[in-house]
Amino acid sequence: MSDLPASPVAPPIRIEGLAKRYGTDTVFTDVSLRIDPGVFVAILGESGVGKSTLLNCMAGLDHWDAGTVHLCGHDLGAAGDEQRAILRRRHVGFVFQAFHVLPHLDVAQNVGLPLLLLQAPAVERTDRVRQALAAVGLEGLDQRLPQQLSGGQLQRVAIARALVHRPALLLADEPTGNLDPGTAARVMDLLIAQTRQHGASLVLVTHSDTAARRADRVLRLTARGLEAAD
Ligand SMILES: Nc1ncnc2c1ncn2[C@@H]1O[C@H](COP(=O)(O)OP(=O)(O)OP(=O)(O)O)[C@@H](O)[C@H]1O
Numbered sequence: 001m002s003d004l005p006a007s008p009v010a011p012p013i014r015i016e017g018l019a020k021r022y023g024t025d026t027v028f029t030d031v032s033l034r035i036d037p038g039v040f041v042a043i044l045g046e047s048g049v050g051k052s053t054l055l056n057c058m059a060g061l062d063h064w065d066a067g068t069v070h071l072c073g074h075d076l077g078a079a080g081d082e083q084r085a086i087l088r089r090r091h092v093g094f095v096f097q098a099f100h101v102l103p104h105l106d107v108a109q110n111v112g113l114p115l116l117l118l119q120a121p122a123v124e125r126t127d128r129v130r131q132a133l134a135a136v137g138l139e140g141l142d143q144r145l146p147q148q149l150s151g152g153q154l155q156r157v158a159i160a161r162a163l164v165h166r167p168a169l170l171l172a173d174e175p176t177g178n179l180d181p182g183t184a185a186r187v188m189d190l191l192i193a194q195t196r197q198h199g200a201s202l203v204l205v206t207h208s209d210t211a212a213r214r215a216d217r218v219l220r221l222t223a224r225g226l227e228a229a230d
Pocket of ligand 1: 022027045046047048049050051052053054
């Protein structure tokens with residue numbers, strides 16, 4: 001698979017003094033955060049305060065106006081777009097509220113996509129996809145298309161896809177926002193269990209205090225930065 005490995009001593013994410021503006025509108029200033037391997041951090045905050053923007057900065061999907069972001073020891077601010085993409089593919093998994101499962105690919109192809117992008121050998125891909133689907137309780141559904149799945153099943157596909165390449169960091173943006181309460185609870189259990197099993201760090205953006213209480217650290221994003229939540 002591709003290069004740019006995680007430094008064995010670097011935290012999956014380290015942010016210092018991050019500030020983000022859109023034009024003259026300041027989204028946030030002075031955000032600092034360090035997340036050690038295997039730690040689960042929940043981020044709460046008012047709508048529009050910049051939680052999704054912060055996740056995008058962690059993955060190098062967005063640009064910022066001041067401060068630094070290190071992903072697995074790599075300085076994203078100093079990396080070009082191509083290098084950011086390689087780092088993201090190698091070290092980050094995503095789970096979104098709207099699933100973002102590709103409609104024309106079947107379940108196995110969706111889950112295997114990160115491995116394909118990392119040019120993993122076909123035999124390894126098949127094996128890892130099978131394991132990942134079994135781990136989220138979707139064995140036997142590998143040839144279904146997304147339109148043939150429920151919302152809970154779609155999010156299980158997304159969780160399997162997010163972890164199949166064993167990233168150091170999993171970024172989850174309101175992952176249960178589109179699910180009914182019972183399904184949401186089961187998907188959250190699965191997300192946390194799977195992340196812990198893989199030893200990945202989890203950053204969960206949520207409006208749910210119940211979900212946030214399961215985290216090792218609960219932070220609140222405001223215009224002034226990140227602070228410990230009450
Ligand atoms: N491409 C963009 N151009 C201009 N402003 C933007 C852009 N993307 C986001 N914003 C603004 O940046 C702010 C932060 O947006 P963001 O989606 O990160 O907030 P959030 O805390 O995740 O909100 P929510 O909880 O409602 O999802 C908002 O005021 C939003 O309108």
